[in-house]
Every structure is written in C-alpha cells, then in structure tokens.
Amino acid sequence: MRIELVRRAEHSRLMVWASPLLAVAITLVIAVGIFAAMGADPLEALYIFFVEPLTAGWSLQELVVKAIPITLIAIGLSLCYMSNTWNIGAEGQFTAGAILGSLFPIVFPGWTGPLVLPAMLLFGILGGMLYAAIPALLKIRFGANEILTSLMLVYVAQLLLDWIVRGPWRNPDGYGFPESRVFDASAQMPLLVDGGRMHIGLVFVFVAVLVVWFTMGRTLTGFQIRVLGQAPRAGAFAGFSQNRMVLFTFLVSGGLAGLAGIMEVAGPIGQLRPSISPGYGFTAIIVAFLGRLHPVGILIAGFVLALTYLGGEAAQVALGMSDKVMRVFQGLLLFLVLACDTLIYYRVRLVRPVADPLGGAVHGRG
Amino acid sequence: MGAAEAILLTVVTAAVPLLLAAIGELVVERSGVLNLGVEGMMIMGAAGGFAAATLSGSPYIGIFGGLAAGIVMAALFAFVTLFLVANQVASGLALSLLGLGLSGIIGEPFVGTPGTKLPALAVPVLSDIPLVGKVLFAQDILVYAAAAITFGVWWFLYRTRGGLIVRAVGDNHGSAHALGYPVIRVRLLAILFGGACAGLAGAYLSLAYTPLWIENMTAGRGWIALALVVFASWLPARVVVGALLFGAVSILQFHAQAMGLGIPSQFLSSLPYLVTILVLVLISSNRSVLRVNTPASLGRPFVPDR
Numbered sequence: 303m304r305i306e307l308v309r310r311a312e313h314s315r316l317m318v319w320a321s322p323l324l325a326v327a328i329t330l331v332i333a334v335g336i337f338a339a340m341g342a343d344p345l346e347a348l349y350i351f352f353v354e355p356l357t358a359g360w361s362l363q364e365l366v367v368k369a370i371p372i373t374l375i376a377i378g379l380s381l382c383y384m385s386n387t388w389n390i391g392a393e394g395q396f397t398a399g400a401i402l403g404s405l406f407p408i409v410f411p412g413w414t415g416p417l418v419l420p421a422m423l424l425f426g427i428l429g430g431m432l433y434a435a436i437p438a439l440l441k442i443r444f445g446a447n448e449i450l451t452s453l454m455l456v457y458v459a460q461l462l463l464d465w466i467v468r469g470p471w472r473n474p475d476g477y478g479f480p481e482s483r484v485f486d487a488s489a490q491m492p493l494l495v496d497g498g499r500m501h502i503g504l505v506f507v508f509v510a511v512l513v514v515w516f517t518m519g520r521t522l523t524g525f526q527i528r529v530l531g532q533a534p535r536a537g538a539f540a541g542f543s544q545n546r547m548v549l550f551t552f553l554v555s556g557g558l559a560g561l562a563g564i565m566e567v568a569g570p571i572g573q574l575r576p577s578i579s580p581g582y583g584f585t586a587i588i589v590a591f592l593g594r595l596h597p598v599g600i601l602i603a604g605f606v607l608a609l610t611y612l613g614g615e616a617a618q619v620a621l622g623m624s625d626k627v628m629r630v631f632q633g634l635l636l637f638l639v640l641a642c643d644t645l646i647y648y649r650v651r652l653v654r655p656v657a658d659p660l661g662g663a664v665h666g667r668g
Numbered sequence: 669m670g671a672a673e674a675i676l677l678t679v680v681t682a683a684v685p686l687l688l689a690a691i692g693e694l695v696v697e698r699s700g701v702l703n704l705g706v707e708g709m710m711i712m713g714a715a716g717g718f719a720a721a722t723l724s725g726s727p728y729i730g731i732f733g734g735l736a737a738g739i740v741m742a743a744l745f746a747f748v749t750l751f752l753v754a755n756q757v758a759s760g761l762a763l764s765l766l767g768l769g770l771s772g773i774i775g776e777p778f779v780g781t782p783g784t785k786l787p788a789l790a791v792p793v794l795s796d797i798p799l800v801g802k803v804l805f806a807q808d809i810l811v812y813a814a815a816a817i818t819f820g821v822w823w824f825l826y827r828t829r830g831g832l833i834v835r836a837v838g839d840n841h842g843s844a845h846a847l848g849y850p851v852i853r854v855r856l857l858a859i860l861f862g863g864a865c866a867g868l869a870g871a872y873l874s875l876a877y878t879p880l881w882i883e884n885m886t887a888g889r890g891w892i893a894l895a896l897v898v899f900a901s902w903l904p905a906r907v908v909v910g911a912l913l914f915g916a917v918s919i920l921q922f923h924a925q926a927m928g929l930g931i932p933s934q935f936l937s938s939l940p941y942l943v944t945i946l947v948l949v950l951i952s953s954n955r956s957v958l959r960v961n962t963p964a965s966l967g968r969p970f971v972p973d974r
Contacts, residue, residue, distance in 0.1 A: 307751075307752075307753065307971065309971070383758075388757055390761060440945070440948075440949055443953075444949045444952050444953040445952040445953065445955060445958075446945070446948040446949045446952040446953075447895075447898060447948060447952070449704065449757065450891060450894060450895045450898070450944065450945075450948060451945050451948060451949075453888075453891050454888070454891065454892075454895075454941040454942070454944050454945050455941070455945070457887075457888050457938065457941045458938045458941050458942060461934040461935070461937050461938045462934065462938070464934050465932050465934035465935070469932060584765060587758075587761060587765075588762075588765070591758060624772065624773055624776050626769050626770075626772030626773045626776065627769075627773065628769070629765065629766075629768060629769025629770075629772060630766065630769035630770050630773060631769075632765060632769065633708075633762055633763075633765035633766025633767070633768075633769050633770070634766060636758070636761070636762035636765060636766075637744070637748060637759070637762040637763075637766060640748060640752075640754040640755060640758050640759050640762060641748050641752050641754055643754065644752040644753055644754060648753070
C-alpha cells in the first residue's frame, strides 16, 4: 500500500479556501507540541500566544502597527510572485526607503510643517523603488538571478543603515548612542486614535489592497501579470514583455516596501536606529503566500502573522519563552501553506498493489 | 609563520564552508532541483554541531550533529518539493526562515559557552613544506573532508554511471523517467547529500572557524554558496576557484582594517555581498557558457505519469 498524488481534472475551489486554514490549524497543533517540549503548559501557552493579544485595546492597536508593514510589503510581493519574478529582498528595500525618507527630518531638522511628512513618504517610496530597480535591471540587462542579487542587497542595506546612524546621521545631542535625532512632531505619522501607536499607515494598506485588487481583476496589466506568470510563452506570443513586467513588479513591490520602511521609522520608532525591522521583509513573503497572493487574503494573513509577533513578545514576557519560537512558527507556517496547496491541484489516494495476472505485482490504475 | 602564509591560511579557512555548501548544492542542482534553503540547512548544521560537540565534549561527535541537522532539514524540503510537488523557490525560502528560527532555539542554551575547536591533524613531513605546508597539510578533518568530497563529486558526476544518471535526470526528467531511471529517488538522494554538505559547512563554522555559537553566524554564506554554483557554471573544479576567491574577499576586511585604511568597517563588511552581485552579473552576461552547463530541468517539478 502506498500513497499517490492524482492530478485533479479541475482545481478544487474548496481547497483554495481550505488549504491556508488547514496550514494554520496544523501549525497550531505543532505549536502545542513545541510548547510541551519546552516545558510550558500547552493550553496556557496557546492562550498567551494567540488569544491574549486580542483581548486588550492597546494590544489590538499593536496588532495593527505590526500588520501595516508586513501587509503593505506582501501586497507588492504578490505581484512579483504572480508574474513568476522573485523579489526576496523586500527587507533591503524597506531599509532603503527608511533611509532616504529620513533625509528631511535628520538633515534638515529646521524644516517643519504640513509638507514634511508627504515629502518623507514620497522619498521613502522612491528609495525603495530605486533599490528594487538594481536587481530588476541586472536581471533584464545581464540575466543575473534576481533571487540572489535582491537578497545580497539586504545585507548591504543593513550595513549602510548601520554606518549612517553610527556615523554621519548620529544624533549630535545623543550622548554617542548609535541613533539619529528624534523626528520632529510634524515628521511623524499622525495617530488614528489618541493613546497608542496605531497610525494612518492603515489607510495606505487599505488603498493598496483596493488598487491591487482592481488592477489584477479589471485591467490589462493585471492580465499580463497572470499570463506571464502562468504561461510565459503564451505571454510572449501575445506581445507581453517579460522584461518590462520584471521592472514593473520590482518597482511596485520596492516602492511599497520603501513606504512601509519610512512609515515604520516615522511611526512607531520615531528615529533611525541600527535595527528598524524584526524581519518584516521576510515575514511578508509568508504573508503573501498564506494570503494566496490575493489582496484580500493578504490583508487577513497580515493580521495572522502580526499576531505571531505579538504572541512571541507576550510569551517571552509571561512564560520566559525564547522569541525565536515565533520565527519557527512563521517558517513552519510557510512550509505548511506550500504543502497544503498541493491539495488544490492533486488528490491524495491510497493505492493497493494488485496482483498482475502476468506475474509480479503492479500498481493499480484508475 | 610568515605574513603570506597567515593570509593563505585565513583564505583557505574562509573558503572551506563556502566550498562544502556549494559542492553539495551543485549536486542538488545537477539533479534538477533548486534548493534555496542552503542558509537554513547551514545554520542548523552550525547549531546542531555546536550542541552535539558541547554536550558530548567531542568536536568529532559535533560533526555528526551538524551532518544530521543538515540532512533532517533537507529531508523536510525533499518531502514538500518531491512528494507534494510544492514550488521549489518558495519551499527553499521557507527552509531558510525555519532554519534561522529553529537554530536560534537549539543554540540559545549555548550562547556564551566556550566551544571545542576541531584539532589540526598535521601530516608528517608534508606539513613542513614552506609556505603551503601548514595551509594544505596541517588542517582539521573537515578541511580534508571538503577536499575529498569535492574530488569525489567530480569523479562521481563525470566518471561513473550514477553521475551520468544524475545529470540526465537534471537535464530532462521526462526522458530519464521514460528510460526507467527513478527520477524522484535520484533527486531525493541528491537533496539529502546537499543537506549533509550544508550541515558540514555549518559545523565547520561553529567547530573550527569561530568555535562558538553566535545567532545567525552563517551571515549569508548559504546564499553566497548558491551564487557560487552559478559562478562555477555547475562545474566542480570552478567551485573550488570560486570558494577561494570569495574566501579571499571575505577576509580582506580584516586585513584592510588591520592596515588602518580608515574605510568604515561596514563598507568592508559589505564587500562579499557586492562581489557576489558583481560576479553574478559577469557570469550571467556570458550566456553561452551558462547555456551549455545549466541543468535544463532546474527548478521544474516532476510528477510521473502513470
């Protein structure tokens, strides 16, 4: 007896919805095992990790604060992945956006007023786009693998940030701490409600979801992305340019990552520091896949992954559990999403070996 | 020990983890599978190796710990990509993310624990040769293993029937299947071999290169190893050249700092990553070389028709 995959004649509409849920469910089951192995009461740990953050007003706000960057980045990445372009350097584009957007409040701290923040956001987007253009152009011009170049640039961006906050942009009144000056109030993201850290970045997330949803469903660009992703040869015959699509998806995803970056430093952080992200750019990859590369799905998935960040912090405080547990959950979740997606296109079947009348055992057909 | 000898020695030790990880990935890619999880398998090898060495007190047991950790991670990747036909690029990324998290948990009790360094095994007489004697013949067992594995991979791929089958599977899995070769089994073994090599590379980092456990101590070496395979255009001999080149670049920062050139250390630290990009650009723009050696089925999933 063995297990075999059989291709479905048509993909399962049920599984399109059920597979991410199944992946989350299996992750929770494994989580119970991990908690038990680490010597914690599994049910208590599950509650602290996944439920308690949803019970207080301030932690709900924190959930939104964490969901904003990862959702925004994931929306952009979904365009890349749908067109079969692999930008995995969003973390670097996030950093580049944060650096370029911080130009005004750090280099020209005297400039305050209503125009500062829009200028910062614009430069943040620009920074992310320029940084994403590097792997895109290297791919188009030289055929260099964009997976590797975009990832290498993450390390470069982080080192650049480290240098700039310890060197030229260090706060002159900061007693030598490796931090930039704190941004002026007019250079910070306005809060949605008083008290807490939830900022207007949430609005940008909703706008991005709507725009991408409309683009994918109702425009030629969206059609081109899907055709080039699923059938590149058909796309080429239809006259769609693969190169232009690589550049387009990289610029969009880089711009959104850059926007997320500047909103993070102008929002919850309020200044540049050597480390500004707990891996948002990589978590966003998981968000994109858990959300099935669909804008609405990504919105939901963004909140699920944001919960793992909060739960990780809560478990660290309440149970003294390592914050790396969260990383393990995130990695597992991506694995399980990919594994469960198999059920969309394949059925799992048990096959019994049947006796062949001509001798020897063969495997049953049909 | 002269300055030239010291520099050669550091170049070789910096090259060994890259060589080990890249030669394993080369076999994986030759069988038509793209495993982007090298970084994850390598960091697990480093954590598993260090944990096993510290708990048992023997760095040799540590080597087996690293080996096992790499193989387990690779098995996970193989299950998802071969049996469940999941996207290889995304699965590889998942493997890297999972490895970075899991290694953090495994390594956490060992933060700040002094490690046990693999002893150097000097070959009598040969290690007394000036300049290259110490570099080539007074190293630890993993360095010799790296050389042996590299030669073995070359010999296997180009001098044995098994190697021919691996390359056939990587170039055209449909035809290989039609000829009766077990495509899935060949790829499974290749992936496990790649995991073993990445695990050894990680173990080398935490048992010999810097005998300590430091979180994220691979620092992108797994990704550089992936780039090395492209740089080498899937040829084992060129992997050696590439690993030495990258080893030289990555130790350049220490020597430049020692000379006091006044360049910010962050710029020197970013050199290996920038050189990787540069090398990828140079090698990729020469498409005729790549076309000859790139496994034609690389990254394409295989589902046997029954």
